[in-house]
Amino acid sequence: PRILEQFLSDVTYDDVTLLAQRWNIHRGVVIDPQRNLGKPVSAEGGAGSYVLARCFSANGNNADLVADLFHTSARAVLDAVEFEESLRAA
Numbered sequence: 001p002r003i004l005e006q007f008l009s010d011v012t013y014d015d016v017t018l019l020a021q022r023w024n025i026h027r028g029v030v031i032d033p034q035r036n037l038g039k040p041v042s043a044e045g046g047a048g049s050y051v052l053a054r055c056f057s058a059n060g061n062n063a064d065l066v067a068d069l070f071h072t073s074a075r076a077v078l079d080a081v082e083f084e085e086s087l088r089a090a
Contacts (some may be wrong), residue, residue, distance in 0.1 A: 026086070028079030042080055045072030052080035 010024045022032040030043045040049040047070045055066045056077055063074035063081075070077075 003067045005053065025077065026045050026083040028076055029083045040080075042070075042072060044076040045070055047072060047076075047080075049080035052077050053084035056081050 012021045013019065014021045022030045024030050024043070025040060028043050029040050029049050031038055031040055035041050035046055036048050042045060042052060042057065043048060052066060052070065052072075055069065056063060058064050063077040066077045067074045
């Protein structure tokens with residue numbers, strides 16, 4: 001149980017059903033079964049973290065441009081990039 005506590009604290013639960021609603025897997029990135037088929041998405045805007053990171057790379061690492069394209073913040077783009085880079089490093 002103590003090992004699981006660390007992971008379960010990152011899960012948001014529904015107030016009514018008390019079921020797991022979404023998992024905060026990284027700063028600004030969540031897994032939500034209701035969005036993007038459960039793939040990691042930006043908590044702020046809902047765009048897939050992979051898509052944001054690829055667009056960031058394809059546009060000369062310009063977070064402001066990608067943020068404008070996806071109607072989100074540059075911070076959300078950079079969080080997605082950081083998350084995707086951590087997956088590659090693992």
